Amino acid sequence: EPEVTQTPSHQVTQMGQEVILRCVPISNHLYFYWYRQILGQKVEFLVSFYNNEISEKSEIFDDQFSVERPDGSNFTLKIRSTKLEDSAMYFCASSEIRQSSGANVLTFGAGSRLTVL
């Protein structure tokens, strides 16, 4: 079964450092997403990406964050100058819109746990 892969599975970083989280979406999917989940809290939308550009972003996704699709397979999330409150699980997801219903089913990667010290 096709899957979304994410690396690293866990990253520990010092406050103020930059981190890059990597994702390989499912190859025939068109929409890519980053969500985050702070421990014990809900899954929160960060940004979506379609046709090589950001299609939507949330209030959380400020200038500290950026996304890139540097080649045909990878999809990255960069967090500049990390803060303690950036500690969370970051999930990448991709989707193939089901045209008949418009339903948008996401397949998630296993996540990258970021710990900021």
Next chain:
Amino acid sequence: RKEVEQDPGPFNVPEGATVAFNCTYSNSASQSFFWYRQDCRKEPKLLMSVYSSGNEDGRFTAQLNRASQYISLLIRDSKLSDSATYLCVVNSRGSYIPTFGRGTSLIVHP
């Protein structure tokens, strides 16, 4: 008002019990609905889509009530392996951004 609301639980039930969760959504333009399952420290995984006429998948039944803006998930004959958090997910018309509820925790005990 939160977009997607769920009772966080936990729902603590014995094996074999029937348990039901509800989820309410605030956006009347919501178009598609899903239940995802999330195990502790794992990624969300699609459990089932929710269709207007209601749908069943084995022990799981999902229903949609557009008038009252809620969806439900019924689990029959609960198994220990059903212990997880169940996430209600809603897509609004014209948006490709699924919105997640906080999830309802289910604990099935022997």
